[in-house]
Amino acid sequence: MKKIIMLILITSSFIACGKKDIVELTSRExxxxxxxxxxxxxxxxxxxxxxxxxxxxxxxxxxxKEAQNELEEWEAKLSTEKSLGLDKFKKVQL
Structure with a gap:
């Protein structure tokens, strides 16, 4: 009985501490x-x-590593969109 209670306490502490470390992922849209x-x-x-x-x-x-991948996705999206926006601006200006 004592072992079961200790197991439950240890498991719940791991669960409670682990939630902070989740990387927030943003959808593509x-x-x-x-x-x-x-x-x-x-x-x-x-x-x-x-x-x-x-x-x-x-x-x-x-x-x-998930945070690094997410950061790279954000930077790629932003650079792509900025380059598309600059191309549109150049076409209008010419």
């Missing part, structure tokens, strides 16, 4: 929407993006 708003010049979207990136960078420093 949400990323695209937020990035388009950033390129359009929305400051609120830029602030949301900055918060997300800061969280991912801190988790990446802790050694979480």
């Amino acid at each position: 949400e990323k695209e929407k937020l990035v388009k708003e950033i390129v359009a010049g929305d400051t609120n979207s830029q602030k949301k993006y900055d918060v997300i990136i800061q969280k991912l960078k801190s988790q990446m420093k802790e050694g979480k």
Whole structure:
């Protein structure tokens, strides 16, 4: 009986401590929407993006590979959207 109670206590402590370390992943649609708003010049979207990136960078420093992958996806989306936006601007300007 004592072993069962100890097992339950240890298991619940692992579960309670493990939830903090979860990397928050953002859906592709949400990323695209937020990035388009950033390129359009929305400051609120830029602030949301900055918060997300800061969280991912801190988790990446802790050694979480999921955070690194998520950060790379965000940077790729933003650079792609900015390059598309610049191409559109150049075509209009010429």
